[in-house]
Amino acid sequence: MKTILIKPHHFMDIIKLYGTGIHNFVPDEKMGHDFYKVANMIIHNPDVPLRLTIHGDDICKPCKKYNNICTDALHHIPGFTSKDIYNQTLDTRIISLYSLSKETYTAKELCDILLETNQNIYEVWKEEDTQVTK
Template sequence: MPDIIIKPHHFMDIIKLYGSGIEVFVPDENMGHDFYKAANEIIKNHQIQLQLTIDGDDICRPCRMYQNKRCIDKVYKPGYEYKNDYNQTLDKRLIENLNLCTERDYSADELCQIMLAHHDCIFQVWQEEEDIITQKRHDLFVLGAQKFIK
């Protein structure tokens, strides 16, 4: 039984932000999601069990933008109107590129090691982003993953 159900890109975002120097995550009272809660649990417990999903996860479900089992927040990416569709595309790409499975649990440490071993896939996954933003995402993820695994 997983401790946290999480989208792969959310996990990667947590590790990226950890790499940027964030050690303790705080609530986003405006949106009401549980990113901070999942992030703090993952950072303090590397053996926490994670189940991957492309649907609403433990971070999304309490968010005020999560309605009828989907994110209704708008996204400004060519070809996408809603964040839900864009995020599902990112998560499908991560699962495929990293050969991950939604039918099993991963420890946070194991998932981080898998992602770090294949960190260059970030450029294929976030292909809609500007190169400079993707490069920063990549570099901060690698920093965070190396810090997390130590």
């Protein structure tokens, strides 16, 4: 079974969207990333190994805005203009807040950890509107 390289915030995005009722993710043809492919693999096989990273992952690498780093800009989060820096901040924060000390987890294991300390979600996206964490 292939190990998926994934940023912690991407995993949380997948779980959040799945929780809203999306059970089949579709390609984003505009950006060309593999969010849909990774999300579907995780949803259909929650025991797939997930290796955490704060750098480019299997979702980012085919994106039109990825060139060894995310080149997308941010305009809506005070103090951040680089999406790459913001995402690294989020992922480092998630690893710390949820005490993710192992390099590899299954989706089931990560869900259990996130559920145990679910109040931390408000600290993860603290720069953004609270709508993001609902």
